[in-house]
Amino acid sequence: MLTVSNYHYIRENFATPYPSIFGVTPCDFRKQLLMLKNEGDFIEPKYLVENLKDVMESADHHFLITFDDGLKEQFENALPILDELHIPALFFINSINHIEKKVSLVHQIHLVRSVVSTASLYENLVHHTNRKLNQEEIQQAHQFYRFDDHQSAALKYFLNVLLDFTTQEKFINGIFTKHFNEKEILENLYMNTDEMQHLIKRGFLGSHTHTHLPLGIYEEQTILYELETTKKYLENLGGVAIDCVAYPYGTKEAATEEVGRLAKQLGYKIGFTTNPGLNEGSNNPLLLNRFDCNDLIGGKNYK
Ligand SMILES: [Zn+2]
Structure with a gap:
């Protein structure tokens, strides 16, 4: 085995x-x-x-x-x-x-979340998409991400489940490039050719x-x-x-x-x-x- x-x-x-x-x-x-x-x-x-x-x-x-x-x-x-x-x-x-x-979107998300609070990111997302989670979606978020606290679950559900990849990318990349130098992250985060x-x-x-x-x-x-x-x-x-x-x-x-x-x-x-x-x-x-x-x-x- x-x-x-x-x-x-x-x-x-x-x-x-x-x-x-x-x-x-x-x-x-x-x-x-x-x-x-x-x-x-x-x-x-x-x-x-x-x-x-x-x-x-x-x-x-x-x-x-x-x-x-x-x-x-x-x-x-x-x-x-x-x-x-x-x-x-x-x-x-x-x-x-x-x-x-x-930089992969998944790593952009990790990096953005390491410097921006969940609450502020959620607020940003509401502003960016011009919508909020309804009661039913909030409940689904808690079921979907049951190991996360309520605020993180709502953010992750909104970002990862409700938004398509292109919208996620546009939203996260806007914040990512404000806080990080993409070229530097690429060099430091990923293996090189050698x-x-x-x-x-x-x-x-x-x-x-x-x-x-x-x-x-x-x-x-x-x-x-x-x-x-x-x-x-x-x-x-x-x-x-x-x-x-x-x-x-x-x-x-x-x-x-x-x-x-x-x-x-x-x-x-x-x-x-x-x-x-x-x-x-x-x-x-x-x-x-x-x-x-x-x-x-x-x-x-x-x-
Ligand atoms: Zn992976």
Whole structure:
């Protein structure tokens, strides 16, 4: 069987004026790897691609470590720890950061929320869209984001669920560019070409698609474009086939059967969702389960 543990931000310090960036410290990352190491064997991505069925059907416990979003801190803070412990990993990057030189909307939102209060952002949004959430929408927001406080739930529902991508982008980008220098953020937040090439050579790089959209809600043409653009970009960069993809958000709505089918059609061999669970013989290779690192042993939600 196969257990996949996924990470995002890996940094020493998560302090911001308003807490909105969450992840694990290098120290906690190291501790968790040592705990996982006691429970099974870590697997090389290349070996997994060639032997997926055997690995899933095996009674032995295999672990794969993955990282989403192509962040530079993963290369700088996590890779040295992985190398020290001789643990392979897979890093999934978005090509929009490199081809279009744009900060992904998801990271623009994290950064904006780290310097602007929820209340002020909500007020801004009401002003920008010239509407408010009604009582029913407020209730839905609380159900949708039940782990958030009421104010954050309302903001997130308004922004992420009620607005289309273009409107979200326009609203957030206006605030983002007021507070941040996009070129500087691009350089500091994401891996550069050399770092990506280093990972490709080791078989450690995969696609997180182009723009970081919840693919499942889009039309086939967009899904294909999102999956193919990154695959081609990385294959040109490294001169080897890119076989693995992690679908942005990775939920049931974002990573549907259709998305898995289209990924396979484009030549991807393995696809990762964020549905928590083990992978055994019967799992679709293009829609594998993947745990958030916090839900596994050594993670902060592990019971
Ligand atoms: Zn992501």
